[in-house]
Each structure stands twice: as C-alpha cells, then as structure tokens.
Amino acid sequence: MNQHLIAIDLDGTTLNNQSRLTSETIRTLRAVAHEGHIVSIITGRPYRIAQRIYDEIGIRTPMVNFNGALTHIPHQHWDKEYDVELTREIALDLLAQHEQLGIDTITVENKFRVWANHASNHLPEFLPNQLQPNQVLTADNLDGNPIALTIEYQPEHEQDIVKAVNEKYDDFVEPRIWGGPYNILELIHRGTHKESGMFYIAKQYNISKSNIIAFGDEHNDQEMLDAAGRGVAMQNAIPTIKKIADDVTSVDNDHNGLAKYLQAYFKLEP
Known part of the structure; x- marks a missing residue:
C-alpha cells in the first residue's frame, strides 16, 4: 500500500473521555507507523501539553500544534520547522x-x-x-x-x-x-488552520492528497477533514464535522473508534 499520512486530532478523537490514550490506540498507531505510514498529531493543544502524548505513542514524525501555527519534530532540530506568529x-x-x-x-x-x-x-x-x-x-x-x-x-x-x-x-x-x-x-x-500543517507535512514526504487520512470531531478540524483525501469524523463528532466528512467511525473516541477504523482500513490485527 502507498505511504499514507495519518493526521490525528487529539481531544475527542485519539484520546478517550479521560484525555488518555488506550493501549489499543497506542498499539494500532505504532503498527501503522511500523508499516511505513506517517502518523502525525495535528492538534490545537500547545506543545507543552501534547508532548507527553507524542512520547507515549512513540512516534518520531512531525507534529502540528496551535491548530497549524507550529509544525516541528519534537526532541530534535528539524530544518523544516516553522511557526506563524501573532504580535x-x-x-x-x-x-x-x-x-x-x-x-x-x-x-x-x-x-x-x-x-x-x-x-x-x-x-x-x-x-x-x-x-x-x-x-x-x-x-x-x-x-x-x-x-x-x-x-x-x-x-x-x-x-x-x-x-x-x-x-x-x-x-x-x-x-x-x-x-x-x-x-x-x-x-x-488568519488563514492558518490545521490543514496548513497537514499539507506541509505531506509535502515533506511526497504524499499526495489522495493518501491523506484525517480524523477529527470538532469545529477546528473542519478545514483539515474537508481538505484531506479521506476525512473521517468520529462517531462522537459534532454534526457539522459529520456532514463534511467522507466517513464516520463505527464507534466513538471512548471505545477506540480511531484505532478500530485504522485496523479495518490497513487490515491490521486488532
């Protein structure tokens, strides 16, 4: 299968209702990364409260914080890192x-x-x-x-x-x-949203739009899901997000909805 970019929102998507990663989600994301796909956290969270989640998953790929205003690879110098400042x-x-x-x-x-x-x-x-x-x-x-x-x-x-x-x-x-x-x-x-970081990462890995899968549940995921080759709304997503999404997970974020979707899509063992 062609290399994909898996763009994952955190709250209400990758994290459960206790703001934690489940063991099934961690195993699934690691398995997808092991297959050669790029798993990237794309979140509104600042880096200071997203770093532990990145580390817990155990990935080494770019992360987007502040809804697209910061794109970087944690714990290393990346010469393609960028940020978009206010004043x-x-x-x-x-x-x-x-x-x-x-x-x-x-x-x-x-x-x-x-x-x-x-x-x-x-x-x-x-x-x-x-x-x-x-x-x-x-x-x-x-x-x-x-x-x-x-x-x-x-x-x-x-x-x-x-x-x-x-x-x-x-x-x-x-x-x-x-x-x-x-x-x-x-x-x-203005004009800086999650899809800005998503496409920037895709460009670095020469991944086409058709091979981008984005997951989200809230208003700040709208541009990202709408722009991805496959925008996937969580079962618990707000109606606006479900309406613009290409697909919806079978179960919500509190029942490993993202993990189960990836398992089915990439034919992974549960």
Whole structure:
C-alpha cells in the first residue's frame, strides 16, 4: 500500500473521555507507523501539553500544534520547522482592555514558554494553574511575539471580544470559539488552520492528497477533514464535522473508534 499520512486530532478523537490514550490506540498507531505510514498529531493543544502524548505513542514524525501555527519534530532540530506568529502588541492591547471586555484570563504562548495575566484552575491542563513571576503577562515579561493567544471570558461578553478583535485586527487575526462547555476563545493568524500543517507535512514526504487520512470531531478540524483525501469524523463528532466528512467511525473516541477504523482500513490485527 502507498505511504499514507495519518493526521490525528487529539481531544475527542485519539484520546478517550479521560484525555488518555488506550493501549489499543497506542498499539494500532505504532503498527501503522511500523508499516511505513506517517502518523502525525495535528492538534490545537500547545506543545507543552501534547508532548507527553507524542512520547507515549512513540512516534518520531512531525507534529502540528496551535491548530497549524507550529509544525516541528519534537526532541530534535528539524530544518523544516516553522511557526506563524501573532504580535506582542495584540496581547498587550487585550491585556489593557481585559476588564472592559469581560476577559478573565489571557494566556499567551510560544513553543516553549507561556505567560498569563493570572493563574487559572478552571482548565488546569490547558490554562496554567501556576505561574512563576517571569510568567505573569506584562510588557516587561513578554519579550517577543507569541504563536497563540487564548482568552477565557465571561459568556455575556463573547461578542464584545469578537467585535473588538475584528475591528482592530481583522486583516490578520481570526478569533475562534472553542464551543462545548468552555468559554474559551483563541486567536490564530488568519488563514492558518490545521490543514496548513497537514499539507506541509505531506509535502515533506511526497504524499499526495489522495493518501491523506484525517480524523477529527470538532469545529477546528473542519478545514483539515474537508481538505484531506479521506476525512473521517468520529462517531462522537459534532454534526457539522459529520456532514463534511467522507466517513464516520463505527464507534466513538471512548471505545477506540480511531484505532478500530485504522485496523479495518490497513487490515491490521486488532
């Protein structure tokens, strides 16, 4: 079989409902990689909370973080690594207006560093629940351009924040609401989505679009699944994702849906 790129979202897709990998998923992904296919994590998660999953799977292929804004190979220097930055000014501007706009927490990140206006216990894996003094978001501490900016907001102010961002930064920043139970909005560089990293990786390995299989379940997977040769929605995916997908897994993320799909597609032993 021709070499494939297997592009896998993490939360709600590769991970179960406890945000963990099952032994079946690990075995299946390793088996697919052993067959010579490229297994790549393509996630909205920052590197700091995706690295352990990458290591647990045991792959050595490129990973995409921040919904396409960072593509790299962990633990090594890769001369094809790239990132798409926002600007320091946006972060400091929103920090100055955070009370007026109903913003509770602003988290700013690059590949290895994170800053926030204060610690948060609401989403301890995604938002920092502890900060060192040099991680507090201030003009003095933020010494470069970030890759990603995440806002935890008061729900009644959602449209106020979106409007403020669009009015001032619409030409190069795109606000995206997480959805689900979280009042989280992230800012990404306009035009940078998961499929950007997916196609970049495919190009490095000379893999054609027809040999790309992408898995996802949420809004931020839409461009990736729509662009892949085979876009696969999880059984637990939102209706929008199922509608644009080429296929849907037979079972959900909490019952090894991704692993079972790959086993059937590549004719692997369960």
